[in-house]
Structure formats: C-alpha cells, structure tokens
Amino acid sequence: MSAVAQRMLIEIRWHARAGQGAKTAANILAQAALREGKYAQSIPEFGPERRGAPMQAFNRLSDEPFYMHSGITEPHIVIVVDPHLMDTIPVTDGLKPNGWVIINTPLPPEEAQERWELKPYRVATVDASSIARETLRQDIPNVPLLGAFARVTGLLSLETLQTDTAQRLEKRFRDRPQVIEANLKALERGFNEVRWVDAKTVEVVTEEPVRIPTRGWKELVEGGIIPEPATSIVYRTGSWRLERPVFDPQKCVQCLMCWLVCPDSAIVLENGKVVGIDYDHCKGCGLCSLQCPPKAKALNMVLEAELDEK
Amino acid sequence: MPSVKELAQKPIPLVGGHRACAGCPLPIAARWVMASSDKPVVACVATGCLEVTTTIFPYTSWNVPYIHVAFENTAAVASGVETALKALKKRSRYNGDVNVVAFAGDGGTYDIGLQALSGALERGHKFVFVCLDNQAYMNTGIQRSGATPRYAHTTTSPAGDVLTGKPQGRKNIMEIVAAHGIPYAAQASPSHWKDFLLKAEKAFKADGPAFLNVLIACNLGWGFEPIETLEISRLAVETCFWPLYEIENGVYRINYKPRHKLPVEEFLKRQRRFAHLFRPENRHLIEAVQTEIDAQWEDLLRKEAASASKASPS
Numbered sequence: 001m002s003a004v005a006q007r008m009l010i011e012i013r014w015h016a017r018a019g020q021g022a023k024t025a026a027n028i029l030a031q032a033a034l035r036e037g038k039y040a041q042s043i044p045e046f047g048p049e050r051r052g053a054p055m056q057a058f059n060r061l062s063d064e065p066f067y068m069h070s071g072i073t074e075p076h077i078v079i080v081v082d083p084h085l086m087d088t089i090p091v092t093d094g095l096k097p098n099g100w101v102i103i104n105t106p107l108p109p110e111e112a113q114e115r116w117e118l119k120p121y122r123v124a125t126v127d128a129s130s131i132a133r134e135t136l137r138q139d140i141p142n143v144p145l146l147g148a149f150a151r152v153t154g155l156l157s158l159e160t161l162q163t164d165t166a167q168r169l170e171k172r173f174r175d176r177p178q179v180i181e182a183n184l185k186a187l188e189r190g191f192n193e194v195r196w197v198d199a200k201t202v203e204v205v206t207e208e209p210v211r212i213p214t215r216g217w218k219e220l221v222e223g224g225i226i227p228e229p230a231t232s233i234v235y236r237t238g239s240w241r242l243e244r245p246v247f248d249p250q251k252c253v254q255c256l257m258c259w260l261v262c263p264d265s266a267i268v269l270e271n272g273k274v275v276g277i278d279y280d281h282c283k284g285c286g287l288c289s290l291q292c293p294p295k296a297k298a299l300n301m302v303l304e305a306e307l308d309e310k
Numbered sequence: 311m312p313s314v315k316e317l318a319q320k321p322i323p324l325v326g327g328h329r330a331c332a333g334c335p336l337p338i339a340a341r342w343v344m345a346s347s348d349k350p351v352v353a354c355v356a357t358g359c360l361e362v363t364t365t366i367f368p369y370t371s372w373n374v375p376y377i378h379v380a381f382e383n384t385a386a387v388a389s390g391v392e393t394a395l396k397a398l399k400k401r402s403r404y405n406g407d408v409n410v411v412a413f414a415g416d417g418g419t420y421d422i423g424l425q426a427l428s429g430a431l432e433r434g435h436k437f438v439f440v441c442l443d444n445q446a447y448m449n450t451g452i453q454r455s456g457a458t459p460r461y462a463h464t465t466t467s468p469a470g471d472v473l474t475g476k477p478q479g480r481k482n483i484m485e486i487v488a489a490h491g492i493p494y495a496a497q498a499s500p501s502h503w504k505d506f507l508l509k510a511e512k513a514f515k516a517d518g519p520a521f522l523n524v525l526i527a528c529n530l531g532w533g534f535e536p537i538e539t540l541e542i543s544r545l546a547v548e549t550c551f552w553p554l555y556e557i558e559n560g561v562y563r564i565n566y567k568p569r570h571k572l573p574v575e576e577f578l579k580r581q582r583r584f585a586h587l588f589r590p591e592n593r594h595l596i597e598a599v600q601t602e603i604d605a606q607w608e609d610l611l612r613k614e615a616a617s618a619s620k621a622s623p624s
Contacts, residue, residue, distance in 0.1 A: 047329070047366070050329060050330060050331035050332075050334070050359075050363065050530065051331045051332070051529070051530050052331065052332050052536075053329060220368075224367065226365070226367070226368060226369070226370045229370065229372060229373045229374070230322075230325040230370065230371065230372065230373040231368070231369045231370055232325060232326070232327030232328055232364065232366070232369040232370055232371040233325050233326060233327045233371075234327065234369070235327040235329075235366075235369055236327070237326070237327060237328075237329060240332060241332075255314075256314045256315065256318055257314075259314075259318060260314055260317075260338075260342075260503060261338055261500075261503075261540065262338075263330060263332075263333065263334055263335065263336070263337045263338050264326040264328070264337070265322050265324065265325050265326040265337070265341070266326050269318055272315055272318050272319060278326065280326075281326030281327055283331075283332035283333075284332060285332040285333030285334075285536040285537060285539070286333070286536065286537035287333055287536075287537065287539060287540060289537075290537060290540065290541070291540070
C-alpha cells in the first residue's frame with residue numbers, strides 16, 4: 001500500500017479555508033514525522049486574506065536532511081479539506097502524475113475522480129466532515145483527514161499520529177479527556193473509512209491552470225503606484241461563501257438597505273433599483289438578509305452545499 | 311443629508327474584490343464616510359486591516375485617489391496633502407475643490423498615530439480623521455491596544471489563570487481629541503446608519519479638523535458570527551458601551567439615548583473575548599464593567615447638560 005516511495009523528499013499541499021484547521025493538521029503531521037525519525041517541515045501560507053478565504057499549508061517529509069523552505073508548487077500529495085474548493089481553486093496545479101488527491105467528501109473515489117477530472121491522479125475520499133460531526137460534534141475535518149492520509153500513503157503510522165494528536169490537545173483539554181478521546185476516534189475512523197482508486201491515465205494534463213494574472217517586474221510602475229482605480233473587481237471572492245443570499249425581485253420593496261450594508265458592494269443596482277446579487281464578490285456574510293425588512297423578506301440565505309445537491 | 315436613493319446614484323468609492331473577512335464592517339464604514347462628502351475625496355490610509363485587505367498589489371479596491379502611509383503618520387500625510395492642494399491653488403496650478411480624509415485603526419489613532427494626529431489637529435488642517443476602532447491590533451493577530459476595553463481577551467492580554475483579560479480600561483480618545491479644541495468630533499456606529507451619515511456629512515462641512523470615532527465590530531477578534539456584526543454594534547449602543555454623541559465647538563450632544571438602557575451583559579455575552587467573565591468566579595467582573603459604563607454614561611450626561619448653556623440659541 002505504501003505506494004509513495006520512501007527515501008525521497010515528499011511534498012504535501014493542503015487546501016482549506018482559513019479557520020478550518022489545516023495549519024494545525026499540517027503541524028501534527030510534521031510532529032508525528034519527527035517522532036518517527038524523519039525530517040519534516042510544516043508551513044502555513046496565508047495571504048492578507050481573512051477568515052473563510054482559501055489558504056494553503058505545506059508539509060515536507062524526508063528521511064534525510066533538506067534545506068528547502070519555499071512554498072510547494074509541485075506536490076506529491078494534495079489534501080483538500082473543503083470540497084467546495086475543488087470547483088474554484090486549481091488544487092491539482094503542479095501535482096505530479098500518479099500523485100495523491102485526498103478529498104474530504106462523501107462521494108466514492110471513482111465518482112470524485114470522474115467529477116473533478118482527476119484521472120491522472122490517485123484519488124482518495126473520506127467523509128471527514130461527517131466523521132468530525134459524529135465524533136467531535138463540530139465540522140473540523142482536519143483530524144479524520146490525517147487518518148486517511150496515514151492509511152493511503154503509508155508514510156506515518158496511525159499510532160504516532162494518535163500520540164501526537166493527544167499530546168497537542170492535552171494541555172488545552174486537560175479537564176475534558178473526552179475531547180481527546182473523540183479526536184483519537186476521529187483519527188481512527190478517517191484511517192478506516194477512507195476509500196481510494198488508482199490513476200486512470202498517467203498523461204499529464206496540458207491545459208493551463210486558471211491563474212490570476214500577475215505582472216512581471218518590467219511592467220511595474222515606479223514607486224508601486226497603481227495607476228487605475230477599482231481594479232480589485234477582477235479578483236473574485238465568491239468562493240469564500242458557505243451560504244448565499246437568494247434574491248426574490250417580486251418581494252423586494254426597494255428600500256436599498258441591503259445595498260447600504262453590503263461590505264462587498266455586491267448588491268447590483270440598475271437605475272437605482274436592486275436587480276440581483278454579484279455572486280463573484282458576495283462572501284455570504286448574510287448582513288443583507290438581516291437588513292431586508294421582515295415583511296418583505298426578499299433576501300434569504302441558502303447553504304451552498306444544498307444548492308450543490310440540487 | 312442625501313437619501314439612500316441619492317447615495318445609490320453616486321459612484322461607489324470602494325468596490326468589491328477586497329479581501330476583508332465576510333461581514334467585516336470596515337468597507338461599509340469607509341464607503342459611508344466617503345459617500346457623505348459633497349466634494350471628491352482623497353483618502354490617506356494607515357497600515358491596518360482596511361489598507362491590507364483593499365490594496366493587494368497590483369489591485370486596489372479604491373475608486374478615489376488613495377495614499378497608503380505608515381501607522382504613525384496618517385494625520386501628518388493628510389496634513390501634507392491638504393496643504394499641497396492649497397499651495398497648488400495659490401499658484402493657480404490646480405483649481406479643484408476636494409476633501410481630504412484619513413482612515414486609521416485604533417492602533418493608528420489611540421497608540422502609534424497619536425502624536426501625528428495631535429499635531430495635525432493643533433495646526434488646524436481642514437481634514438476628516440476617521441478612527442476605525444475595532445479595539446485591538448486585529449490585522450497582526452489580535453494584540454491589545456489602548457482601545458481594548460477592560461477584561462477583553464486578546465493574544466497579549468490572554469484570559470487564563472493569571473489574567474482575566476486586559477487589566478486596564480480604554481483610553482478616552484474623544485476627550486483627547488476634543489481637548490485640541492477642534493470644531494467637530496463624533497462617535498458613530500454602522501448599526502445606526504442615519505446618525506452615521508449625518509455625522510460624516512457634518513465632519514466634512516466642519517471649518518477645520520474633524521474627528522470620527524467609528525465602532526468596527528470584528529468577528530474574528532471579538533468572537534462572533536459574521537452575520538451578527540450589525541447586531542453586536544447595535545448592542546454596544548443600546549448598552550451605552552458605545553454612546554453615540556458629538557462634540558461640536560465644545561458643545562456635547564448625545565444623539566441617541568436608549569429608552570431602556572440594556573445591561574452591558576447583553577453586549578458582553580455575545581462575544582468570545584468576554585467568555586471568561588461568565589465563569590462563576592469572574593461574574594463580579596461583569597458588575598465592575600457595568601459600574602464603569604454607568605459612570606461614563608453619567609459623566610457624558612453631565613457634560614451635555616453643562617455645555618448646553620454654551621450652545622448657540624439657534
């Protein structure tokens with residue numbers, strides 16, 4: 001099962017949203033690797049983005065010392081903590097053919113491989129969110145994912161991960177041993193419940209990944225001046241959303257309160273009237289739905305996950 | 311004050327695509343302030359959440375001329391911009407009419423930016439300084455500031471076995487600013503939009519420096535859900551934790567007096583930064599907070615009554 005070759009530098013990239021615990025998970029992973037006598041790194045990467053924004057964390061594991069400290073662009077293993085990121089972030093960017101994609105999703109691996117076009121990669125899926133909800137009573141999918149990681153890659157043993165998870169939580173939950181117990185259970189269930197499939201094709205996908213255009217130093221304006229106003233509009237923050245406001249024009253009384261309070265200027269007006277929502281920028285905070293007069297109720301929050309199912 | 315419908319006709323001064331947390335009131339407050347100006351605005355913005363999230367190179371969310379400055383010199387740079395515009399006018403090289411607005415967080419106002427602010431107020435530049443007060447250094451990870459309220463948990467005043475959150479109270483920045491004898495200083499909250507817009511409009515019309523202290527409820531640093539932002543801000547006003555008042559040429563006016571002043575507990579209990587106060591051994595601290603808030607509110611009422619005689623009969 002240990003299909004990832006040993007005695008080489010293994011690079012792992014986590015994709016999550018800020019606040020989902022990917023940083024902690026990457027930390028536990030590195031600690032556990034150190035305990036097993038490996039050399040390891042754990043690096044979280046946050047932009048200036050805030051809670052809910054997509055973020056990455058990196059791990060390097062090796063049997064020999066290594067000196068690289070950069071971010072990881074060509075990983076062997078990708079772990080996706082939030083399945084919604086599959087549709088918005090090029091998670092397989094730079095992933096080596098036959099590399100692992102480990103996803104938190106209830107979908108069986110065959111279906112995930114099909115749906116997200118992951119044929120060149122080995123795909124493992126585990127319903128880490130459900131496991132977390134059942135064991136920890138909260139949607140913290142990072143711990144079951146660690147179990148799944150240990151199982152499919154064989155890079156770490158379940159026991160070491162359990163020791164490290166327990167140690168990490170010991171100080172904080174010393175009055176509540178049941179929390180530590182629940183985490184160990186979550187880890188074990190992740191280990192046992194993960195399912196996987198092999199790569200279907202090993203050809204490299206040549207299609208250019210979607211990247212936000214950046215400028216080279218030659219095109220920069222002296223002094224770092226940004227000569228045009230309001231350019232951030234090309235940057236889409238819609239992927240941060242867990243819930244979306246749905247607008248019913250029939251019920252709208254055009255009080256414009258939603259427009260007034262929207263932090264992301266995502267209420268679309270035409271001739272001074274609300275006509276809809278700019279889902280490219282709406283982060284789903286829900287302030288608009290709360291400001292909408294109770295008698296009108298023209299804006300209602302719906303879980304993105306429910307819309308996915310439909 | 312322009313109506314919301316009129317505001318909707320104006321170009322949006324701060325567009326989407328910025329990376330503030332979902333539900334963060336910073337962009338709301340910045341937009342409302344700038345929309346209240348009757349002239350085009352130039353914005354000078356200190357380091358902080360607003361700057362970092364709206365100007366990620368090579369992008370900007372600002373639809374107005376914008377200059378980013380360091381923590382300590384926002385007011386100095388705003389003074390420079392205002393004076394440069396005057397000098398250009400004198401030489402007939404520019405004849406437009408613009409307002410200068412400075413935005414800084416509580417760190418850039420109460421603490422690091424205080425000397426530059428004091429200097430600018432004393433020199434009497436005509437500009438509006440907006441303090442976006444989220445009551446800690448949120449941008450760098452929730453460190454306590456001079457604006458952090460007593461007993462709030464921050465990463466540098468952690469609640470635990472030794473401390474019960476920040477031991478000290480908040481600086482009274484309104485009094486510090488008002489002591490410079492500026493024409494207009496006011497405290498506002500995004501939960502009360504009419505009051506907010508009126509104050510911003512007055513600030514721009516003031517003959518000299520004006521100061522706005524705006525409450526920015528930080529869902530990350532205070533610990534609540536993004537959708538609760540405006541509700542928490544409203545509770546701050548209803549409990550008199552954050553009174554809405556203004557000081558116009560030395561005359562105090564409380565713009566909103568809650569008919570039934572809510573106990574401060576209602577505000578505290580919705581935020582994780584105060585969660586430790588609700589442990590049985592710390593309950594008495596809530597009473598201490600209530601006593602402090604009551605004293606401050608009484609003090610404010612007295613100041614309003616005392617300065618009423620100074621108010622012009624109009």
